[in-house]
Amino acid sequence: MKFYKGIIAMITTAILSSGAFAAEKSIVIYFSHTGENYSVGVIKEGNTAKVAKEIARQTGASIWEIKEAEAYPVKYDECINRAKKELQAKARPAFVGTAPDLAAYDTIYLGYPNWWGSAPMVVYSFLDKAKADGKRILPFCTHEGSGLGSTASKLAKAYPNAKIEQKGLAIRGATAQKDAKTVQQNVAEWLKSLGIKGE
Numbered sequence: 298m299k300f301y302k303g304i305i306a307m308i309t310t311a312i313l314s315s316g317a318f319a320a321e322k323s324i325v326i327y328f329s330h331t332g333e334n335y336s337v338g339v340i341k342e343g344n345t346a347k348v349a350k351e352i353a354r355q356t357g358a359s360i361w362e363i364k365e366a367e368a369y370p371v372k373y374d375e376c377i378n379r380a381k382k383e384l385q386a387k388a389r390p391a392f393v394g395t396a397p398d399l400a401a402y403d404t405i406y407l408g409y410p411n412w413w414g415s416a417p418m419v420v421y422s423f424l425d426k427a428k429a430d431g432k433r434i435l436p437f438c439t440h441e442g443s444g445l446g447s448t449a450s451k452l453a454k455a456y457p458n459a460k461i462e463q464k465g466l467a468i469r470g471a472t473a474q475k476d477a478k479t480v481q482q483n484v485a486e487w488l489k490s491l492g493i494k495g496e
């Protein structure tokens with residue numbers, strides 16, 4: 298009897314330490330721009346940042362912001378000019394700090410504003426460095442009419458080894474900035490549609 302109990306204890310320890318039953322770990326990684334905005338004036342907290350924080354709140358995920366090293370202009374016109382140049386040049390603007398090690402996470406919620414029908418190039422800078430192969434990446438964006446557009450399909454093309462979900466969440470920037478209740482509902486519905494247990 299003692300022998301069998303010892304065997305069972307050994308097997309239990311092996312299974313637990315293998316991480317087979319470890320809780321799913323997720324992280325929200327986002328880029329968001331403050332300053333003069335297309336439809337909501339000058340903002341201190343970006344539209345995408347608001348959605349990112351709501352996703353983290355509902356899922357309990359960690360959160361990390363992609364911050365460009367050379368700040369995008371506060372003035373809207375200047376910002377769109379620089380963004381357009383970066384897109385055309387397929388630039389990889391530097392970001393601040395060290396990207397989190399994705400090996401520690403199963404699911405990555407990736408947020409950004411729709412800029413010229415694409416995720417901003419600094420998001421690509423992040424993905425170039427992050428080891429995203431095999432990772433489940435769930436994109437979300439804010440926009441002012443274009444929705445998710447082809448932002449997610451472009452990411453999937455650029456990072457074919459990452460599992461980039463095409464059923465991304467898109468919320469209007471003005472809604473994200475001003476209507477926390479709708480953001481909460483949209484996030485909850487999206488998570489449910491993906492089979493993710495939220496709050």
Ligand SMILES: Cc1cc2nc3c(=O)[nH]c(=O)nc-3n(C[C@H](O)[C@H](O)[C@H](O)COP(=O)(O)O)c2cc1C
Nearest residue numbers: 329330343344345410413414439440441442443470
């Ligand atoms: C450089 C730039 C390009 C943009 N391009 C688009 C676009 O192609 N389609 C669209 O619907 N909105 C576009 N927008 C509007 C933003 O997607 C929208 O305001 C978004 O909510 C900003 O999010 P943020 O505050 O997190 O940066 C653009 C804004 C900027 C600054």
